[in-house]
Amino acid sequence: MASKPLKMAPTRRSGKFPPREWRELADKISTAVAILQWELGNMWGHVSARTPDGRHFLLRHLRPPANRDIPADDVLVYDLKGNLISGRRDQPDEIFFYLCPYQARPDIGAVVHCHPAMVLALAAVGRKIVPFHQRMAKFGSEVPVLPWLYGYWRKHGEMVARVLKKNRSVIIRGHGAVVVGETIEEACMNMVELERSAKVILLASALGDIKALPPAVLKKFQTVVGSRWKDDTDQAKSRSLVEWMEWHYYESLVKRGERWSRL
Numbered sequence: 001m002a003s004k005p006l007k008m009a010p011t012r013r014s015g016k017f018p019p020r021e022w023r024e025l026a027d028k029i030s031t032a033v034a035i036l037q038w039e040l041g042n043m044w045g046h047v048s049a050r051t052p053d054g055r056h057f058l059l060r061h062l063r064p065p066a067n068r069d070i071p072a073d074d075v076l077v078y079d080l081k082g083n084l085i086s087g088r089r090d091q092p093d094e095i096f097f098y099l100c101p102y103q104a105r106p107d108i109g110a111v112v113h114c115h116p117a118m119v120l121a122l123a124a125v126g127r128k129i130v131p132f133h134q135r136m137a138k139f140g141s142e143v144p145v146l147p148w149l150y151g152y153w154r155k156h157g158e159m160v161a162r163v164l165k166k167n168r169s170v171i172i173r174g175h176g177a178v179v180v181g182e183t184i185e186e187a188c189m190n191m192v193e194l195e196r197s198a199k200v201i202l203l204a205s206a207l208g209d210i211k212a213l214p215p216a217v218l219k220k221f222q223t224v225v226g227s228r229w230k231d232d233t234d235q236a237k238s239r240s241l242v243e244w245m246e247w248h249y250y251e252s253l254v255k256r257g258e259r260w261s262r263l
């Protein structure tokens, strides 16, 4: 459960403790892990976020460390060449699902990979995730689906990164999904939204065909949503304002140790 401020270990290279911004980012990663563990109902995947200097990224598994001597909130820190800078726990097999998107797109601030069950169910039968409600506009006309890949190999990570150049999410058949965002708040909420949308499609498809909203309607919604919300933060000017607001709702529950009803 998240989360008190983290005591990150000294970096392996410099021996110095990491900057405050990294610890704040690690705290957000703990919150994202708690949201996704509960929302997706499993422990498979990782949450990562680029550091403010743009030259590193922090990564944490959803699952606890196999070694019980290592704290559950231990965070791995990598540079953009894939070198491990800090962190004690086991490294993920699927590092190229993170490294390749960060290398390909400097505007990506966070990458999340999980194994959302309903998304996988739709992919298994070739059913597309289309924007049937207004909040799905960010996913485009349909969420792209790739054949089975595993981020252990650079080539597989590059295939994911190629699709993510123009998309916020990609589904990997027989494995899971990778989503990105400008911020960790946005990437986390994109994963939540993707799985919830898949659940609704599964429910509705028992009753009939799913009809996507017309592109013009989605565009109209996107141009006005949140335009009358006022906030003092820079995030208020960002296109991920809605995800940021959603994040604060779930973060407040996580910080109080509460959970919510899942769809």
Ligand SMILES: [Zn+2]
Residues within 6 Å of the ligand: 044, 045, 094, 113, 114, 115, 175, 176
């Ligand atoms: Zn995976």
